[in-house]
Amino acid sequence: MINPTIFREYDIRGIAETDLTDENVYLCGRGFGSYYISQGTKKVIIGRDVRLSSPRITEALQKGLNDSGCEVIEIGEVPTPILYFALYYYNIGSGIMITASHNPKEFNGFKICLNKSTIYGEELQKLRGIIEEKKFSSGKGSVEKRNIIPAYIDHVTQQVKIKRKLKVIFDTGNGTCGPIIEQMMKRMPVEYDILFKEPDGNFPNHLPDPTVVKHISKLIEAVKKNEVDCGIGFDGDGDRIGVIDENGEIVWGDILLAIYAESVLKIIPGAKIIFEVKCSKGLIERIEELGGTPLMYKTGHSLIKAKMKLENSPLAGEMSGHIFFADKYYGFDDALYACLRLLEILGDNEKLSALANKVPKYYSTPEIRIETTDEKKFEIVERFKESFKKTYKVIDIDGVRIDFSDGWGLIRPSNTQPVLVLRFEAKTEKRLEEIKRLFFDKLEKM
Template identity: 45%
Template sequence: MSHTFDPTVLREYDIRGIIGETLGPDDARAIGRGFGTLLRRAEEAEGASSPPKVAVGYDGRVSSPMLEHALVEGLAASGCDVVKVGMGATPMLYYAEASAEDVKGGIQITGSHNPPNYNGFKMVFQGRPFFGADIQTLGTMAAAGDWADGAGEVTLRDIMREYVERMLEGLAGIDESKLSGLKVGWDAGNGAAGPALEALAARLPGEHHLLFTEVDGHFPNHHPDPTVEENLADLRSLVAEKSLDFGVAFDGDGDRIGAIDGEGRVIWGDQLLMIYAEDVLKTHQGQTIIADVKASRALFDHVAKHGGKPLMWKTGHSLIKSKMKETGSPLAGEMSGHVFFADTYYGFDDALYAGVRLLAASARLGKSVTELRSAIPDMLNTPEMRFQVDEVRKFPAMAEIKERLTTNPGDGVEEVNTTDGVRVNTADGWWLLRASNTQDVLVARAESDTQEGLDRLIAQIDEQLQLSGLERGESVGH
């Protein structure tokens, strides 16, 4: 037996495809066989004698139960025991893996914030993210039929109550009187976080108003991507209508957070991280706080001002998690709304827990979320500009641009950071150009104190693209 995956499905950070076109039950079964085989071999090499356990969860998409059934078959046929945790947010699956000593791997079936006809898999292997070369190995093994055989047991485990209890620990040590007056809006976007959000909000102090907690894989109210401002319109209306202190929104599988303050202003990913960093650094002075290369300079300055060591790192939740482990960082985040707490939590991206920690930060810092948002300097920045570049051209083009800027940066360039693409500092501010690891696009962003400065930075991006025979065309979606 062997299996061949569609070439577009095995990606850098996860496995993702279109149901009935590039992804189906046979792929899910092969993923189970490959992942299960790798886990068995790794555990046996460490002297384990009993079959390893793998937790499996899934999101609210129509195709998810079908893929779960096939994935579980594949894992069990490779000799792994499977713990089914049912439908829920991706972080609930991460929790099932991180909190149970007997669970050695985890797989969540989720299409995240993609359209309803997409689905995919996010994986954890012996406590670390499973991505990049790991995912490519699954393809090689499937093509060769290089799979172990066995007959694992399948059990069910209901962890929702336990997961909610654990999230509530994010408010430990805070005087309840500081929380009881809070009024908060929450938008689950008909995604998989809905049931956990209902259970969590029922236990939180204060007044809580919930939107779209019913799981519906067709997403009838709005697309579940909280980093796109138009998707926050319902939450903004709720906050205004009920005079709430702030609002929190989730993506389709609950691992990315979006937020607005009491005045309806968006609190972007890097701005949220500024609030969290100020709170965390009160008890973690001198520690490293990580953000991706798209984040505002204001964030890195803010971390340094509050006694932390700012570290700019590559975009991608798996890459950030790996860097956190390496540096012992208590907090990290991305512009895309992934936030990772490892101070008193597990270091995985959990938007529900991040919502709890926003309540906690406001209480501990003694300021409303609106006051905290108002204290953030107003920078002029572009949205993330994403434009199509042929798959075979995007990395070579970035290599040419990097070469030019590092050998002959030109007038006005103060620093060129090549952590992930190029991030160029000038007196006007900074601009970024990088190749997406998940799509055939280049991503650009720029930030300045003035409109004139921003225009000059964008002109520099255009000049570099032109020198490589490219142009910044229409921006494309995620």
């Protein structure tokens, strides 16, 4: 019996040796293959990250897909955005990425694509139903290996023009991005150094998560020691970026999005820029100042991508470092491409710290995570909403966000864990404490 909790909101993720045994992965392959065939597609592209369990899982998955009648195109060990790119390059809508992103090494999982988009929510639960009930199609498929990496590097490096020589330090955290970023930089006017370049599923130096300070401390140290234009970190499967300015200060995801917005709005005046509920009020003010239309939406890469298509938005981003470009690109989250777009901006001579300083400053907390149960997290947020809407203007697109003239507070249920996520921001530290207290007083009474 497959553990039902591995079917999350945006992907499938579990412990490789217990949840994703060969037998379970084979059943998943049968289910995924049957799902694809029911959708009228037989060809499926598979990529995998550097995890030690990924080759084994690839083999069992391919067998399941083949026995359902699917033809598999295997593109090997690649970052997730290269799997997404392959869907467009080969014009095949279906794909599976074997990855657990920045999770500890014992985890693995699947990101599932249909019609060139990642499926989520109800569609993933539909897949779970097919697997649990064993409603499988049968057939005899094939496996073909292809190397997409040269085509990807050609494509993305042709999209940008860097006008001056830059110095950059990268930290790829022993994930999938090291060899790719090296090949990309050889084509650019960039003097570079790459920390922890070699792919290694043991992640011996740190977990590849560029939004957690302790995991980018070596990168910050290297930037401070050397006179460079910036430091750039990548997560394990290359769909999230972390950025350090020339002084060794972190440029958080919302500030980074504001920097990208300036360059995009010069080309597409008035464009809708999409961001999630955890992002700064400073981002909203900066987008408006640049003549753009700020659009707040739910957290989650699959949800943001769907919203971009709906709103015809050229750019979106999350605090977590997912950056989505539909301007000159395909609208999926690609940290390697986002890195090139940032270097192109820095090529115009402005320092990264100066670009970040254009965004109105607010004091903010990091993400505060409170453990609870899956049932309670929704119940608590609902009670917050009912209580707050009597007095305040409530934004409830994803949890509860209260906006004040000088700050905001947010409480939302995590989509992936039994956790409540809180974040606060204000114009002064004193006001920040007041907004925090308002939320925590209410939480203590529940």
